[in-house]
Amino acid sequence: MKPPILELRSVTHVFADGSHGLRDVDLSIVPGSFVVLAGANGSGKTILMRHLNGLAKASTGSVLLDGVNILDDLAGTRRRVGLVFQDSGSQLLRETVARDVAFGPENLRLKREEIDRRVANALAATGLVGFNRRRPQSLSEGEKRRLALAGVLAMHPDVLVLDEPFTGLDWKSSARLIAVLLRLHGAGKTILLITHDLDKMLAHADRLILMEAGRIVADDAPDKLISRMEAHGVRRPPGEVSSMTWAHRSSAGCPDGRLEAGDAS
Secondary structure, three states, rough: OOOOOOEEEEEEOOOOOOOOEEEEEEEOOOOOOOOEEOOOOOOOHHHHHHHHOOOOOOOOOEEOOOEEEEHOHHHHHHHHHHEOOOOHHHOOOOOHEEEEEHHHHHHOOOOOHHHHHHHHHHHHOOOOOOOOOOOHHHHHHHHHHHHHHHHHOOOOOOOEEEEEOOOOOOOOHHHHHHHHHHHHHHHHEEEEOOOOHHHHHHHHHHHHEEEEEEEEEEEEOOHHHHHHHHOOOOOOOOOOHOOOOOOOHHOOOOOOOOHHHHHHO
């Protein structure tokens, strides 16, 4: 079995008011996996996400990236572990789509040619070719989500973590985003998807994790956990796991634009 790329060891997070966001969480994610994390509101999903690149710090325990504590190199961790938040608008910082995607690479002080290459590849990977001069505020919600993802991809992360990416999206926008995620996973990206919309993506996951009250209470293949979801406050979608997808590649409206090897590693 591959060694984990990302690992939480006995992580507990206590808020300033004394309440617990996480309680003794152990989690290992191997390279190239597609993991879905689900749980009721307040179960600890989002605070766990914020620990993965040091936006939140454990009260006790540690988070490791390739076996090294992320606190030893936060800047490097944030390049390698890309977070896409539910409020994608908070990640859109510049006046045009192209400049927004270029923001991260520019902060790395890369050469202009490399920045332009990363921007072009990220826009192609997320189905936003031709959007360069558009204002981010003029985009639809689905387009904003894909733009936020493009900005993260331009940093060449090894791990992508997305928090409730389908909230507020219609079927067409969701299908486009799903096509993007499947293509990225096929190119070798490690993906952790936090969602309550299990009917959209569960068929593509190799692992389902359920959280409750700040703890991981179940972790197994999706078809092994489907009957236990509701016991942990997670709505069970109708049907079999194999049918739980909104993917519709023929009408997803995304170009095949392949990631270059460096973009998928």
